[in-house]
Amino acid sequence: MILDLFFPNRCIHCNRIIDADLLACSLCFEQIHFTHFDYFTENIIKERCKLLFPVENTYALMKFEENGLSRKLIHELKYKSRENAGKTLAGWTTERLDFKEEKPDMLVSVPLHPKKMKERGYNQLHLFTETLSAFYNIPFDHELVKRNHYSKAQALKDKKHRLETVNPFSISKSISGKHILLIDDVFTTGNTVSSIAWEILNAGDNRVSVLVMSVDA
Structure with missing residues (x-):
């Protein structure tokens, strides 16, 4: 070419x-420092999530390091119009993550506010989620969770501001009796996934697991 x-x-x-x-x-x-986490046993994400909400299983592809390659990968995906990087990261995930006989019922990624979606041009998690969906044969739903408020990126907020955010998400449709795998890029405080998890849990007899591209360890 x-x-x-x-x-x-x-x-x-x-x-x-x-x-x-x-x-x-x-x-x-x-x-790249891959975590080699076991999805079904204790890891640092599960320990943190348990303090915030009832969680089933957890997995992170990489360790997020401020001066490491994992941070550059996420930055390229989110801010450098490298949407296709999501497909690459998903490929690395499928090489390492085996759901065995306990696949979740649905994949749901953390949504962007429509204004942020328009600014960026894409949700950095969509292609990642769709690639996992095709590989594992698990349906995804990009419309289940809605972000209610437009705000600057979590990474640009101080810790106090992040903790003060109230009801940033809502569920757009009826859902019950499902095991949802919630997908995000970086797990730091866990407040984002916790907010969404409680909306899903309170919507019906649902269960929540968490998968992230990287974890701030």
Whole structure:
């Protein structure tokens, strides 16, 4: 392709020219700290979630490190118009996560407010979620959860402001008796997933598990 010739894809870490469908070169890929969590047993996300809401299972693909490659990957996905990075991250997830015989009933990603969606042009979690849906044969619903308020990104808020946010989400339709896998990019305080989880739990006899691209450990 002519565009590939004049604007070659480069590793997001070392800037080396790489294949068009890659995010990082092989050397930099080795620097990504994958968690190797077991979805069904105790891990740091489950420990934190248990303090906030009843949770079934939890999983994180990577450890989020301020100066590490995982942060660059998430930044490229969210702020650099690299929506297709979500598909790559989903591929890495499917290589490592096995639901065995206990697949959730539905995949639900954290929504953006319509204004933020218009500004960014896409929800960074949608392609990631849809790729997982196709691989595991689990339906997804991008409309189940609505964000009620427009606000700046969680990463740009101080901790006190994050804790003061009240009822930022709501459920748009009736749902009961389902095991929902809630998907987000970075797990920090857990307040975002907790807010959504309680809406899902209070909507009916539902259960909630959590999957994130990275966890701030």
